[in-house]
Amino acid sequence: MGNLDGPEKLRRSLTLRISTIYARNTDSRLNRNDRRGFRPLPAKAQFHDLRSAPLRWSEMICRFVVHSSEMRSVDSMVMSSLQLKLKSKTKLNEMRTPSRTKLNGGVYDRDPVQVYCRVRPMHSDTDVSCMKIISATTVLMTPSATAISHRNENIKSMKYTFKEVFKPETSQQEVFDKVASPLVEGLLKGKNGLLFTYGVTGSGKTFTMTGEPQNCGILPRCLNVIFKTINDYQAHKYVFKPDKMNMFDIQTEAEAMLERQQELHKFKAGKKNNSNPDLAMSSVEVTKIDGINEDHQYAVFVTYVEIYNNCVFDLLEDGPPVTRNFATKMIREDGAHKMYVHGVTEIEIKSAEEAFEAFYLGLKRKRMAHTTLNAESSRSHSVFTIRLAQAPVDEIGEAVLQNKEYLTISQLSLVDLAGSERTNRTNNTGQRLREASNINKSLMTLRTCLEALRENQINGTKNMVPYRESKITHLFKNFFEGEGHVRMVVCVNPRAEDYDENLQVMRFAEMASEVEVARPTPIESAAGLTVGRRKANRLFNTARDNINRAEAKDLELDLGLVYSLGPDFPSLELNSSQAAHIIKELTAHLEMRINRRETLKRSKALKALLDLEKESLEVRAENAGLRGQLATAERRARVLEERLATLENSSLMQQRKLNELTEYSLALKRELQEKELLLSQNRLDKEKQKKILTKKYNNKIAAEHEKAREVLSQREKLRNDIEDKENRLRMIAEVLGKAENKAIGACDTAAQSTTREAAAGPSGSTREFTPGSTPRALPAHLLTPFTSGPNNRDTPVTTSRRGIAVANPRHRRSLSADGRGWVEHAPPHLVPMGTVLKPSMHNSKFVNKLTSVKDIANPKTSKYCLISQEQDTDGELETKLYKGDVVPTCGGGAQVIFNDVEMLKQMSPNRVSGGPGARTSSGGEATCARHSAKRRDTAGSPPRTPSNTSKKQRTDED
């Protein structure tokens, strides 16, 4: 280097030393030989002093290229790096998980859930709105006349206040800036956040969360901003590695590199591309978020799950892009009592494009369907979770500190809830109906949980919050029970038809805004580490790269630092003349010693190198063996995990089936009990009715018996009367018979027999009745001669008579009529018979038609006679008399028992008849008609010719 001029010499020496130091800066034990040319360190230099050496170098190199103002932080870094180890030792055991800040004697610092309202544009201009935005924070809802709540609860216009109300024309960017941007900032600063959209179906929740291809929503914008902000501070892939139990491991650069190489091999086998070329969300202009910790390294992980019919499905699971056959996942609690989806695919993302790719893969798999109210309706709740792992870089600003306690995990969950639906509006059936009922049920649980939480917070109670009743609330538990910011965007469709549902949404929003969540604690920077070390390291690296370039010749060098390595060797003076010889010998000796030492050193170094090489080989072999074991163990663990997941799924399914069966059996039991109850009720009713009826029946029977008894006694009485009268008549007849015998002397046989017949009573000793004859004696008036007429019937007649006169009232054939209590039922225009054969029915009631029951059923009526007249086959008039007794019935009516039929035939006197007994007469028609009828006792004599015969047919019913 002696021939080189100043700057060149310096450049070379710097290059040599920087590369040496850089190559070893991860090793804490620097070799003295490596520090050749540096200012010697004190003999008792401590470990942390040695670590500071490269930083001094970085300081020095930086001076070539950076502005002096930037050096201030580097200076301070150099100073504070000395204290690193001591302080870091004391901080090792400090927990990094955010803990609740206690204020004023145990009261937690809390923020309320911030609720925003977004009103979507109307479908068409003709739609009627039920909502008016009256200020930046207030809406006024007015019910339409048809609204149910207006009719039932008589609700008038209501005002609802929000953190902010977004008008229909508000842009997606504005909504993102106001609602989501603070949450993203919180995420980058280590705070948890939850943002969910809530509203009726078709109100714009998905539009707000996801957006449209050219007008993206909150989620893509969040991803854009995150990657834009942490782009320069990302850790290498696989430095942070999820441990599958909701926590992360930190790997060394070497381990991470190995995994990257393995992944590269996998990718060569076949890379999947799920990005959607139509959706250019990444092209949106984004602004970075300021104020993130530049001494940290960051890694972003995403998961995307949907909760469909209260089951959790992983939307990023390996498999074909569009599939529905994924297994359900379980929600579990990690070591820090946080809920997480066990076995979910968590992808490490290195750019916004990669994030969109994952997001669109999930979006394709998300369950959407066409419904009456929304062409693309979400049938599930979707939860996109961004987890950010961050950890400080080491003291030289190069790699992540290998200490899990410095690791901070924050998460932002973006939830697009499915919309509440009223089935009578959607007209859903089958699967859609089941989905809707599950959606409504889970939203109801969310509401119940928030209500319980609010109740506990307001009243200081400790009532159980039913998070576990629904998967979505189970997942939300982290946010409401832990720390973080919770925001909700209430989406509303201002149509008048949606009023009732929007009213429920508004009430929910009002209630949710009263729930408070613990404010997150800001994370502290890594203990004792110099702020800005990462930047310094970066500058150092840049400088190191630059110094090798040709342009470095022209760099202005501050040589002051370089020559401050130490003073020159003092000059030696020789004054004696023999000294030259001595010096020569000494020089030779010294050279020999130096050569020897060099040789020894080289051989020693060679040996050390060989040892090192051997050791390194052994370590490598051991490492390979261990890696193999690790890979096997991992494989086995994966297989076991898969088996566990399968078993869990099947147990879940069995459990679900069991629950369903239990519910079904319970329902059946309930039904059975109800039916039994109904049966016993019926039985009781019947028994009661039976008792009532029996009682009624008995009463009626008793009444009937009573009536029958009365009727019988009446009958008995009547019979006695009749007998009495008959006896009297008989006596009269006997008296009359004796008188006649005396007056007439000899009487023809026929007349005698007739008179005897008529006069003979049942008690008469001389009279014999033939079967079928009338068992009653003729009344006295009937025995009068024909001429006596009806008016003289009661008067005893002493005039003699010969033969049987045609119109002789004594020969009146109808013995059935006693003239009392008769109802005569005959056609209105009865041809007058004018014959004695017509029964005498005194004081009878004459009716043409039987219209009233009372005509028959009254105590005065005891006989009934139906008279019909018609022409017979010879054209003669034929009169029939159907006679019967009227018998009262139990029900208060009456029945007629027919017991006698009489038939009268009237023949024209002009009619020429060749038959025996036929008569011709020149007498008038009326007379002829009157005399043509003849009585014949059917029982006593055989029937005559039909022309002049009157028949009596008796049907004795009794």
Ligand SMILES: Nc1ncnc2c1ncn2[C@@H]1O[C@H](COP(=O)(O)OP(=O)(O)OP(=O)(O)O)[C@@H](O)[C@H]1O
């Ligand atoms: N603010 C808005 N500006 C413009 N269009 C909107 C807005 N909000 C919603 N829309 C439109 O309304 C329709 C329904 O919206 P979206 O699918 O987001 O409803 P949703 O609340 O998610 O319904 P669901 O609960 O059924 O999934 C979409 O076509 C969407 O483009």
